Amino acid sequence: MEIYSTTEKEWLAAFESSDTSRILQTLDEVRNSGSVKILPALLDLAENNKDPRIRNEIVTLIGEIKSIEAVPFIAESLNKHDFGDFLNALVAACWQSGLDFSKHLTIFAELFIRGDYKTALEAFTVIEESLQNASEAEIHECLRFLKDAECMVTEEKLPLFLELRKVIQ
Numbered sequence: 342m343e344i345y346s347t348t349e350k351e352w353l354a355a356f357e358s359s360d361t362s363r364i365l366q367t368l369d370e371v372r373n374s375g376s377v378k379i380l381p382a383l384l385d386l387a388e389n390n391k392d393p394r395i396r397n398e399i400v401t402l403i404g405e406i407k408s409i410e411a412v413p414f415i416a417e418s419l420n421k422h423d424f425g426d427f428l429n430a431l432v433a434a435c436w437q438s439g440l441d442f443s444k445h446l447t448i449f450a451e452l453f454i455r456g457d458y459k460t461a462l463e464a465f466t467v468i469e470e471s472l473q474n475a476s477e478a479e480i481h482e483c484l485r486f487l488k489d490a491e492c493m494v495t496e497e498k499l500p501l502f503l504e505l506r507k508v509i510q
Contacts, residue, residue, distance in 0.1 A: 383399060404434035
């Protein structure tokens with residue numbers, strides 16, 4: 342069970358609020374002094390709250406994160422949640438952050454396959470940026486996944502898919 346500080350508990354309560362200005366103020370506080378422990382709740386908020394101002398603030402915050410400890414939280418949320426038309430912005434924030442997602446290449450390969458063209462392009466960029474830090478086993482696993490999923494690639498994404506496989510090999 343995760344133990345939160347008093348401040349983090351207040352942030353979590355604010356995320357449950359229907360008051361948009363309170364949520365936006367809390368997001369600003371999290372940006373300035375938050376911890377990675379709050380990321381799952383933040384990404385739950387991104388999935389459940391459709392207000393574009395809140396979602397844009399979350400994308401900005403994700404794009405500014407520099408702590409490598411955030412990577413598993415972000416990758417797991419991308420794997421677990423359906424962000425709908427907001428997915429491509431979150432995936433873009435991953436490569437914009439400059440964080441190393443090399444241990445999660447397969448998650449981004451799956452996002453490439455199941456997402457629309459924009460999401461596929463953003464996932465391609467995350468994979469490409471993370472390859473230099475990936476182990477041979479991680480690269481092999483990603484290639485195996487892509488080979489198995491090739492039949493699911495839409496005609497629109499096929500040229501991009503072929504290029505992704507080339508870049509990974």
